[in-house]
Every structure is written in C-alpha cells, then in structure tokens.
Amino acid sequence: MSDVLVVPTMADYMAKGESPEILFWVGCAGSFDDRAKKITKAIVKILNHANVKFAVLGTEESCTGDPAKRAGNEFLFQMQAMTTISVLNGYDVKRIVTGCPHCFNTLKNEYPSLGGSYEVVHHTQLLQELLNTGRIKIEGGSFKGKKITFHDPCYLGRANDVYEAPRSVMVNLDAELLEMKRSKANGLCCGAGGAQMFKEAEKGTKEVNIERTEEALELNPDVIAVGCPFCNTMMTDGVKNFNKEQSVKVLDVAELIAQAKDL
Amino acid sequence: MISSIVFIILFIAGSALFTLNVRKVRRNILLGKDMNRKDRFSERFKTMVLVALGQKKMFERPIPAILHLFLYVAFVITQIELIEIIYDGALSHHRAFRPMLGSFYTFLVSFIEILSVLAFIGTVAFLSRRNLLKVPRLVKSELNGWPKLDANLILIAEIVLICFIFMMNGADEVLYSRGLSHAQNLGDGSLGLAISSHLGPILFGGFDEHTLHIIERLGWWGHIMMVFGFLNYLPYSKHFHILLAFPNVFFSNLNKKGQFTNLESVTNEVKAMMDPSFTPPAIDPNVSLRFGAKDVTDLSWKQLLDSYTCTECGRCTSSCPANITGKLLSPRKIMMDTRDRLMEVGKNMDANKGQFKDDGKSLLGDYITPEELWACTSCNACVQECPVNIDPLSIIMDMRRFVVMEQSAAPTELNGMFTNIENNGAPWQFAQADRLNWKNE
Numbered sequence: 125m126s127d128v129l130v131v132p133t134m135a136d137y138m139a140k141g142e143s144p145e146i147l148f149w150v151g152c153a154g155s156f157d158d159r160a161k162k163i164t165k166a167i168v169k170i171l172n173h174a175n176v177k178f179a180v181l182g183t184e185e186s187c188t189g190d191p192a193k194r195a196g197n198e199f200l201f202q203m204q205a206m207t208t209i210s211v212l213n214g215y216d217v218k219r220i221v222t223g224c225p226h227c228f229n230t231l232k233n234e235y236p237s238l239g240g241s242y243e244v245v246h247h248t249q250l251l252q253e254l255l256n257t258g259r260i261k262i263e264g265g266s267f268k269g270k271k272i273t274f275h276d277p278c279y280l281g282r283a284n285d286v287y288e289a290p291r292s293v294m295v296n297l298d299a300e301l302l303e304m305k306r307s308k309a310n311g312l313c314c315g316a317g318g319a320q321m322f323k324e325a326e327k328g329t330k331e332v333n334i335e336r337t338e339e340a341l342e343l344n345p346d347v348i349a350v351g352c353p354f355c356n357t358m359m360t361d362g363v364k365n366f367n368k369e370q371s372v373k374v375l376d377v378a379e380l381i382a383q384a385k386d387l
Numbered sequence: 388m389i390s391s392i393v394f395i396i397l398f399i400a401g402s403a404l405f406t407l408n409v410r411k412v413r414r415n416i417l418l419g420k421d422m423n424r425k426d427r428f429s430e431r432f433k434t435m436v437l438v439a440l441g442q443k444k445m446f447e448r449p450i451p452a453i454l455h456l457f458l459y460v461a462f463v464i465t466q467i468e469l470i471e472i473i474y475d476g477a478l479s480h481h482r483a484f485r486p487m488l489g490s491f492y493t494f495l496v497s498f499i500e501i502l503s504v505l506a507f508i509g510t511v512a513f514l515s516r517r518n519l520l521k522v523p524r525l526v527k528s529e530l531n532g533w534p535k536l537d538a539n540l541i542l543i544a545e546i547v548l549i550c551f552i553f554m555m556n557g558a559d560e561v562l563y564s565r566g567l568s569h570a571q572n573l574g575d576g577s578l579g580l581a582i583s584s585h586l587g588p589i590l591f592g593g594f595d596e597h598t599l600h601i602i603e604r605l606g607w608w609g610h611i612m613m614v615f616g617f618l619n620y621l622p623y624s625k626h627f628h629i630l631l632a633f634p635n636v637f638f639s640n641l642n643k644k645g646q647f648t649n650l651e652s653v654t655n656e657v658k659a660m661m662d663p664s665f666t667p668p669a670i671d672p673n674v675s676l677r678f679g680a681k682d683v684t685d686l687s688w689k690q691l692l693d694s695y696t697c698t699e700c701g702r703c704t705s706s707c708p709a710n711i712t713g714k715l716l717s718p719r720k721i722m723m724d725t726r727d728r729l730m731e732v733g734k735n736m737d738a739n740k741g742q743f744k745d746d747g748k749s750l751l752g753d754y755i756t757p758e759e760l761w762a763c764t765s766c767n768a769c770v771q772e773c774p775v776n777i778d779p780l781s782i783i784m785d786m787r788r789f790v791v792m793e794q795s796a797a798p799t800e801l802n803g804m805f806t807n808i809e810n811n812g813a814p815w816q817f818a819q820a821d822r823l824n825w826k827n828e
Contacts, residue, residue: 131826150822152813161825182823186812194765195801196679196787198650200808202657233646238654278766283645309771310447313708318765322814323800326762329713336708 129168133182134215144179146250147217149231151224152187153353159360160223160353166382167223167247173387174259178221184211190230195319202238205230209240219243221250223378225279225352226317232284246280248290248351248377255296265384267297270346272380273304275336275359276311277352290351290377297384302343312336314350314358321354337362341372348374394476394611401615408622412695415733419688424638431637434776439636444774448702451516454509458545461499461506462629465552468499472611481569482559485578497581500556503549504582510545517542524701529720534625534699541626548613553590555606556580558599560587567596628698632775635696638689639776644767647784650678679788682749683729686782693777694726703769703779709762716762718769718779724754725782751786760786761798 137144148171153160171178189204212220220242222228232244245253254260272294280286287308294301306312315325315332325331337359340348348363350356353376360374375383424431437443442459445452471484485492516522517538530538560583562568564576577584591599621627655667670676680686703718704710710717728750736743751757763783770778791797797805804814812819 129826131823133823150825152815152817155822155825156813156815156817161828164825180823183820185822186819187808187814189808191814192805192808193647194784195797195804196784196789196791197797197805198653198678198788199657199792200805202649202653203661204808204812206657206661229643229645233643234649237649278764278768279645282767282771284643310706310768312706312711313764313766313768315708315712315764318763319801319804320764322804323761323798325712326709326714326716326758328709328762330711332708332712332764335712 129165130172131168131182132179134179134184134217135182137179138215143216145177146219146221147212147215148178148180149188149220149222149224149227150180150185151222151227151353154223155185157353157357159356163353163356163376163378164223166376166378166387167221169382169387170251170254170260170378170385173385174254176254176259181211181215186211188227188230190226191319191322193230193234194317195322201234205235205238205240209235209238212240212242217242219245221245221247223247223353225277225283226354229279229283246284246286246289246351248280248293249286251293251378251381252289255293260381260385262296262381262384265297266386267299267347267380267384270297270299271302271344272297272299272347272349273302273340273343273345274307274349274351274377275304275314275340275355276308277350277355278311278313278317280351281311282309290349293377294349294380297380299347302345304339304343306339312339314352314355316354316358321357331362333358333362334365337366341366341368345372347380348372349377349380350374351377388479391477391479397612397615398473398476401618405618405622408619411733411737412622412627414736415729416688416691416695418684418729418732419686419691420684422687422689424689427641430641431639434639434641435633435637438639438774438776439633442774444772444776447772454512457502457505457509458513461502464502465499467495469614472607472614476611482571482578486571486573493579496556497579500552500580500582503552507546507549510542510549514539514542514546524705527701527704527717527719529704529717529723530699530701534723537624537626538699540620541624544613544617544620548610548617551606551609551613553583553586553606554602555610556583557587558591558594558603558606560584561591561594562596562599562603564588565596567599625697625699628696628775631692631696635692636776638692640778640781644770648781650788652676652678677789678792679790680782680785681751681789681793683725683732684743685789686725686750686785690725690778690782690785691729693779693782694722694729696775697722697726697777698775699723700774702772702774703777706768706772708764708766708768714759714762715756716759716783718783721755721759721779721782722777725750728754751789755786757790757796759783760790763787 150164154164186208187204188208189201193201220231225246228244228246231242274290313332314336348359350359356374356376363369363372363374442456445455475481475483517525559568560578560580563570563578566572591602658665659667677685683691699719701719707716707718732743735746760783765780767780770780807814807816811817
C-alpha cells in the first residue's frame, strides 16, 4: 500500500533538465469531479507501482476543448486547442496517456492538423502495455470469479476502434467477463456524449443511461466496468436509479487493476 | 421491323431521360462545398469492394442481409440477360445468344431464373416486414406518406418484373417444346431452363399457340418496359442507392469516426487572434463565409451524395440512443430532410433558369429543428450502422455549429459550459489553479 502519490509535473522535470516517458493528461473530470478524481488516483498508483516516469501538466493543463467542439463551438475549441498545443509543444511532449476517451480522441485525432502531433493512448491501452511488458503483474486478486461487464465508451470504441485493450486488461482479473447485447461496435452510448453531460436531455420517453444500465443489469453483474469518467457518472446514476448501488459497483478499468493489486 | 423501331425509340428515350435525370442529380450534389475525397485510392477501392460490393456491413443483421442479397445478386446478374434483350429487341431476333453460347446460355438463364425465384421470396418477405410484421424501423413516422409508398412501389414493381420474366420464359418453353418458338430450333425439344421448363407447362400448357405467343411477348415487352420505367423512377426514389452505394462508399470518410473536421475558416480567425503577425489567406468572394450549415448548400458534396444514397432502411435510427429513448432525433430523417430540401432547391433552380431564387426556406428550421440536433450524443452509432457509409452525424454537427456560432442560440446550459471553458479552462466553475488539488485530497 503506497499512501503517498508521486505526481511530478512537467515543470518539475524541466527544472531538472529531464523529460518523462509520458505525459498523463488528467482531464477536467479527472481533476475536479469527485468520483473521477478517484480514477485519476488509481491511474497514478498504477503508474507509481510500475515505476513509469510520468508527469502531469498540473495547473498548466486546461480543457482540450472537446465539449465545446461537440456542442458546435468550433471557435472556443480551436482557441483551447491552440493554447494547449503551445503548452505541449513548449514541453516537447511526445507521448500522452489520458484518463478520458474524449480528451484521448481530441488530442489524438483533432490536434494534429492544428499543429499538435503526439502519440496518444488511452489509459486502458497503457495498462495493456504495462501488463504485456511485465511492468505490472496481476494474479488472482479481489475480483476473482466476480461477474464484470464492460461498457464501451463511444469515443474509445466506435470513434477510435479500441475494443480489445480494456478487455485484455480485465482478463487478468480472473473474473467472469460478460458482454452486453449491445457491445463493442454496437455498444449503446451512456447518454453523456456530444456535450449532453452539460445540459438537460431533450424530451423523450426515457433517459439513455437508464436504457443502458438496464441492459447491463440484465447480466446480474458485480461490477459494471467503464473507461470514461462521464460513462462512470451516467452508469452510477443508472445503478442508483434501480437501487442497486449496494450490489453493483461501477468502476473504471484502472480502479479494477488498482484494487486487484491492493494499491 | 416495326417492333425493332418501337424498341429502339423506347431505348433511346429511356436512356436519354435517365441521363438527363442523372445530370440533374449530379448538379444538385455539386451544389455542395468542395472537399477532398480523392486521396488514398487503394484504401477507398478496397472499402468499396468490401462494403458496397461485398455487403459487409449488411451482414451485421443476417436475416435482412440474406433477403437483400437475393435481390441484389438477382439484380446484378439479370443485367446479363438484359444485354440479350436489347440485342434481340433492336435487331428483331429471338434468343440470339442461345445458338452462340449453347449450354452456357442454358446455365446462365437458369441461374437467373433461380435467382429470380429467390428474389421473389425476398421481395415478398420485405413486403411483409413492412406491411404485416411492421418491423419497428420500417414503420417510423418519418416514413409516413411518400417514403412508405415509394418502398412498396419498388417491391411491387420487383414482383411484377419477376412475373414478366417467367411469363416470357414459361410460354417460350411450351412453344419451344411444340416446335413453335421464334427461337432457333436446335432440335433439343426444350430450352432447358431450370425453372421455366417445369413451371411453363404447369401454367401455360393448356394454351394454344396464338395465346402463348401473346403471353411470351407480353412478358418480353413487360420486362423491358419495367427496366426502362425503373431506370427513370430511380432518380426520384430512395432506390437510387443501387447505383450511388458504390461511389458513396468509395468516397466515404476513412479517418477515425471520432475525428471531426476542424473548420479552416475558424483556424484562420483564431490564428489571427492569437498571433498578430499571422496574415490570413485571401478570402474567395465566391465562397460563403458562414460558419456551419444552415442550408444544403453549406454542406459538402459528400454530405449531399450521402442524402441521395440513403435508402431509408433505418438501421441508423434503430441504433440511435436518442431515438431509442423517445427523443425527436432520427438520423434517417436528417438524411431524408437533406435530400428533400436539396431536391426542392434543384427544382427552384430549374424553374429559374439555373439560378436559385431565395424561397425564404432552409434545411435548418423548415426541415430540421434545433431540438433534433441537440438530442444527439455524437456516439457514431448511426455512422457505424449505415451499410453504405452515410454520415448523418457530420450534418448534425455542421448544423450545431451554425446554431452556436452564427445564431448564438445554444441551449443556456451549454452557454454556461462555454463560459467556464473560456474563463477557467474547464467546463465547470473550478479554477485552473486548483487543477492539481486532487493529489493531496
């Protein structure tokens, strides 16, 4: 159990005249949302445990502009993007890991044509890499035999065709991995994408997160695994709606790994 | 001789009218903004072979995929027989290819007959899915009226066409067995067609020579008339997908689905704002400076091609989280509205000597409402589902851009989110200086 999180900033590295292997892009949710902060800490614990030389931007980080772009405010998006790119290029960043598929998608796909080209991975991809290269090992652990179903984040799955990384990470938990009827490329959105997170839903007959949570609960899972702070919020709310929060946990893949390793 | 002249006139008129209609559709599509989709040829070609020719995405739903495959293969292969029909028609021959091709001819026409039977089964199944089983995605409200009629008309025409084929072949089989067919008698006693050699005697065995010739000619002329009619119905129908599916998939987006376009006009403005030494490129006075899309002419030619390619199958809508949960948004309706408005603009131009005369209408507002646009979660399910790689999401996004950047009419909560990002670099009201506080909490 490591109680102290080691979270160096890019500025710290620069002061030492060094550069980290990878920049951990925490994201707005990961920085400010109480639930998402726990995911951020889980990621840091794993990075610390695996002795990954990483850094965060800390107070120099700002919104990638993703929610503005999805909401149609291209101006604000590009202003955020160009400011961020000048910070990232200023530190000569080569590789980035994000805790959020939305930041991941924007940094990876929409920054290059604005002058910011980096190798960007989602945290589940980095976890997969750390497992494959033996930098972290998981044997058994607290999720052994538990039923886990993974909800594909749209911006990781369909938007970027990453389906296997989170699953191949979770295979190490010795748990029973169940697939929902709509999964991978056919996965159903949690309802938060496209800036919906920041507004009330339009009039309808049902909330999207309820529809999705129902589908997950049909499998009687112990854990609904997610890879996105917004999906996390939506699924957590959904589970609460069905009064199942005692028996069904909504956990990020990073939290599963951190908990399995008792970090 | 007279029949040859009639045929040639019909053939020329049918083809000319079709060419004229296609040129109109092409002109309408090219009203869209320029966009480069001519790169990565081999990747595009491969995608077209897999998705359009190979029907790859159709097989995500196997039952309609197999039924559709029957019609698709029958349609493509029947075109071979059409070559003979045109040849025969123009030169007053009868089954001119049979003596030349021999047993290969029998095989080919038999194959077409078997496919026609399968297509018949498929068509009947499709009609029942629409009208009896009422498959949810095929009875949604955006299909009320013309779209529903259009779908049924095509299917009924398909059945009529197949009936004509079997009238023609069936009657001819009976005539041939009696040595009365106009086809060259090769002394084999039967045309040997897989279905008609059995079906013909059952249906038409009791008729006399004169009646049989009438049935045969009725089938032959009916067949070719249906082909000409169908060809010229296409540009007015959702059924145009049979032709446009190929170019549409060829020119489809090959980037990751999550990558939305970065508006270049905005980039220039932002650069000029952030860097005083930046000189924006000269503005082309002929290009509209509107941010985002209000009307069809603000969309790209590919988005307009998408709209003409849509066959209203509704796979997009049936997978749309907003639509599933009862919101107003239907990606299929976005595509149908885009085409309807584009055709309206085209008609307007035709009526005004090729110049569009302002009709006070636009795609946004008169066809698509902001409520539909704001229900989208940008999840890409519609894009993923489309068997011919149509991208309804890009149209939704372009229209959101117009609503936000030109009309400043974003939902209030979103304006709050924008302000937060602008002031403190996060969509919520937290100070940037507090971004690392989690470390010590």
